[in-house]
Amino acid sequence: MNSRVMSQxxxxxxxxxxxxxxxxxxxxxxxxxxxxxxxxxxxxxxxxTLATSVPASEASTRVSSDSLRVSTESLARTATxxxxxxxxxxxxxxxxxxxTNEITTSATADTTRTIFAVWNTTxxxxxxxxxxxxxxxxxxxxxxxxxxxxxxxxxxxxxKSGFAFGGWMSxxxxxxxxxxxxxxxSDVGNPTLFASWIKTVSFxxxxxxxxxxxxxxxxxxxxxxxxxxVLSEMTLRKTGYDFMGWSLxxxxxxxxxxxxxxxxxxxxxLYAIWKVTxxxxxxxxxxxxxxxxxxxAQKLEIRELVDSLRGKSAIKITLAATRPxxxxxxxxxxxxxxxxxxxxxxxxxxxxxxxxxIGTGSPTGxxxxxxxxxxxxxxxxx
Numbered sequence: 001m002n003s004r005v006m007s008q009x010x011x012x013x014x015x016x017x018x019x020x021x022x023x024x025x026x027x028x029x030x031x032x033x034x035x036x037x038x039x040x041x042x043x044x045x046x047x048x049t050l051a052t053s054v055p056a057s058e059a060s061t062r063v064s065s066d067s068l069r070v071s072t073e074s075l076a077r078t079a080t081x082x083x084x085x086x087x088x089x090x091x092x093x094x095x096x097x098x099x100t101n102e103i104t105t106s107a108t109a110d111t112t113r114t115i116f117a118v119w120n121t122t123x124x125x126x127x128x129x130x131x132x133x134x135x136x137x138x139x140x141x142x143x144x145x146x147x148x149x150x151x152x153x154x155x156x157x158x159x160k161s162g163f164a165f166g167g168w169m170s171x172x173x174x175x176x177x178x179x180x181x182x183x184x185x186s187d188v189g190n191p192t193l194f195a196s197w198i199k200t201v202s203f204x205x206x207x208x209x210x211x212x213x214x215x216x217x218x219x220x221x222x223x224x225x226x227x228x229x230v231l232s233e234m235t236l237r238k239t240g241y242d243f244m245g246w247s248l249x250x251x252x253x254x255x256x257x258x259x260x261x262x263x264x265x266x267x268x269x270l271y272a273i274w275k276v277t278x279x280x281x282x283x284x285x286x287x288x289x290x291x292x293x294x295x296x297a298q299k300l301e302i303r304e305l306v307d308s309l310r311g312k313s314a315i316k317i318t319l320a321a322t323r324p325x326x327x328x329x330x331x332x333x334x335x336x337x338x339x340x341x342x343x344x345x346x347x348x349x350x351x352x353x354x355x356x357x358i359g360t361g362s363p364t365g366x367x368x369x370x371x372x373x374x375x376x377x378x379x380x381x382x
Contacts, residue, residue, distance in 0.1 A: 085189020
């Protein structure tokens with residue numbers, strides 16, 4: 001064979017070998033697997049706070065070399081609880097989570113893996129006097145896992161006339177309202193939550209020149225009536241004016257029962273009522289001869305005096321009833337009693353002094369048929 005033929009043969013062999021090496025690099029040639037460095041963790045069972053009996057810790061194995069997943073035999077174990085109303089629902093990878101169907105670890109070097117008992121119960125919903133409608137999703141109950149923060153249903157179409165939906169209560173009447181439910185370790189299962197029906201009262205300063213508007217108040221259906229703030233309980237002021245009380249409108253009458261007020265609507269706004277500061281401290285009320293019944297004009301006179309005293313403290317009112325000469329003393333007392341009764345109906349807390357004075361005028365004269373009311377006070381509130 002000549003040298004040219006041999007050179008071509010060598011070149012051919014070189015090309016074939018190079019091709020074989022290229023093909024080999026594309027083909028995964030099996031080799032013996034290296035030993036796994038993953039740790040087979042110990043499974044630790046946690047009762048998830050509730051008094052319970054849990055299985056003893058046990059060894060587990062990885063499902064494959066260096067896998068984060070662990071064999072699931074431990075999930076077949078059970079636990080029992082003495083907590084009333086709860087049932088065992090499997091195991092979870094964190095407190096309050098749903099039951100899992102696999103066990104995973106965060107790293108192959110983990111030596112333990114804790115799984116947590118799942119405790120299930122039922123939360124029932126009581127509409128608590130609603131007139132119509134249904135909760136969102138028409139729910140009547142929810143399955144609850146201990147440790148979970150359960151978002152409670154909204155009102156949906158559920159309604160109670162004159163009230164707004166205010167969340168949920170643990171009893172038919174409570175000052176505490178919630179929108180999420182989380183059971184405490186001492187709470188029994190199968191709780192019932194009650195819809196809260198509320199009316200909210202907001203306050204309007206109505207031209208006040210200083211101070212802060214009082215915080216809104218909430219009336220709960222079936223609960224205690226509200227006590228509206230008085231002057232000494234707030235900072236609202238209007239220069240040159242006395243605070244008279246609260247009204248349903250900016251120019252309306254003052255609410256007569258501020259210590260026991262029940263809102264009319266679900267969202268009620270009350271307006272501060274102001275009156276120009278008065279120095280009036282006395283009034284005369286005239287009766288018909290021989291009579292002791294207050295008439296409308298007399299009541300107006302008394303009311304104006306009372307309005308001038310609003311916001312003052314330590315009020316003392318003295319009544320002096322004048323009677324015709326020769327008439328019975330009981331007439332003066334009856335007149336005083338009539339004025340006292342009306343003063344009390346206006347919410348005036350005062351000390352009353354009764355004095356019967358015999359008039360000098362004729363028996364039918366107006367001078368002998370009056371009650372003089374004088375008032376004084378100490379420590380006026382600015």
